Amino acid sequence: MKVTKICCIGAGYVGGPTMAVIAQKCPHIQVTVVDLNAERIAAWNDADTNNIPVYEPGLAEIVAAARGKNLFFSTEVDAAIDAAEMIFISVNTPTKTYGKGKGMAADLKYIELCARQIARVSKDNKIVVEKSTLPVRTAEALKSILDHTGNGVQFQILSNPEFLAEGTAVPDLMEPDRVLIGGDPSFEGQKAIDALVAIYANWVPLEKILRTNVWSSELSKLTANAFLAQRISSINALSELCEKTGADVNEVAKAIGMDSRIGPKFLKASVGFGGSCFQKDILNLVYIAKSYGLHEVADYWEQVIIMNDHQKRRFSGKIVRTLYNTVADKKIAFLGWAFKKDTNDTRESAAIFVADDLIYEQANIAVYDPKVSEERILADLDYLDHRAIDKNKKRVHSYYDPYAACEGAHAIAVLTEWDEFRDLDWQRIFDSMQKPAFVFDGRNLLDGATLKEIGFVYEGIGS
Ligand SMILES: NC(=O)c1ccc[n+]([C@@H]2O[C@H](COP(=O)([O-])OP(=O)(O)OC[C@H]3O[C@@H](n4cnc5c(N)ncnc54)[C@H](O)[C@@H]3O)[C@@H](O)[C@H]2O)c1
Secondary structure (H helix, E strand, C coil), X not given: CCCCEEEEECCCCCHHHHHHHHHHHCCCCEEEEECCCHHHHHHHCCCCHHHCCCCCCCHHHHHHHHECCCEEEECCHHHHHHHCCEEEECCCCCECXXXXXXXXXXXXXXXXXXXXXXXXXXXXXXXXXECCCCCCCHHHHHHHHHHCCCCCCCEEEEECCCCCCCCCHHHHHHCCCCEEEEECXXXXXXXXXXXXXXXXXXXXXXXXXXXXEHHHHHHHHHHHHHHHHHHHHHHHHHHHHHHHHCCCHHHHHHHHHCCCCCCCCCCCCCCCCCCCCHHHHHHHHHHHXXXXXXXXXXXXXXXHHHHHHHHHHHHHHHHHHHCCCCCCCCEEEEECCCCCCCCCCCCCCHHHHHHHHHHHCCCEEEEECCCCCHHHHHHHHHHHCCCCCCHHHHHEEECCCHHHHHCCCCEXXXXXXXXXXXXXXXXXXXXXXXXXXXXXXXXXXXXHHHHHHHCCEEECCCC
């Protein structure tokens, strides 16, 4: 089957960038991204592409070039499904907040709604592609819903998990390490895989496109995130030991990272990982293992999350302890709120948890993040902890200028590794702060020696 029209359900951090790149690389294919969220779609259609809802370096330019030509954003979900030969499901799969598996299993209600909608609307055969990260064997449930429509339409289900990392989504999509496509071993299944391979082959070398069975593909995505997060928790576990022993975690990371069997990536000690995926996907893996009765497997992976929670708590605890065991009514400046640099995504950001702990201790928080609004910050805190009305609003303010955020502060906490923080005028900041002036560098981003020369009390992670 030669695909000429694609529909993607879900215009979020994955659906938006992925489809923009497919549209750019495949001018012969019409790509329509649909979402129930009308505000989000309006933002994707904003005349000024700097206002699109996802911030990723390079993305605004790609959207500007393709939008209105072969890239469309719409709320007309039914029409887009009907017209497309291939439908990507890119909706969110958060951790369940209710019922069985609460706090651990993936909530598949959005996925199921999509399947039912596709089943209801489709009049001709279609390929349905799982782009969302899903528990292994979800395709079975999708197939069961799609195959019981009674209207004779044939569906092929493929798993094509997305490995992009926020902040580097555009280069990750342009030059992926690999593209993974899982499909049914039948003749029809293999033909569906061929159709998706033909799309990626427009810019990805064939040897980087892997074909597997559906279950391997679904499980590989959860596994990739679990392994990446495990590296972070491993180095963070050692950061605490370094602080006790006089070893320096940066030196340890460098020494072990030069071992080619270990490699240098994902070995930076920090206040802990955030983002919408790592925690949710590991919990999902843990839940699946538990549901098969594999308790040792579940416990092994759960420890990655336990370590991460500990690291966030340890950071806020250190701030309180160092500031003479009280932060009540002290101003603490936060540099960064996003879960990592070069994204406006704040889901599960370590900053939220550190702020929550400090608000509990009645500190005042002044946030500067180049891409995150005060509205977003308050929404994140309100979601985590429904304090008495307006309590977060009284304690937390955001600033458009890092110097204003730091002025008069007792301490600065670096929560996101934005490059621009390195280039601030640190002498000017020091002069404007309460003394002694503390910097708690939750990302080991700054040059501690220089800051100490200026007069700061500098506390990195793991040294
Ligand atoms: N964010 C990442 O870095 C990343 C990377 C790889 C994979 N993933 C996976 O991709 C999936 C999507 O993640 P995201 O970060 O893009 O989520 P997101 O929340 O940013 O976007 C999901 C979108 O789907 C829309 N939606 C939900 N149900 C819908 C429906 N029935 N019809 C139409 N629209 C609907 C929502 O309104 C939302 O805009 C998740 O499964 C996630 O685990 C995410």
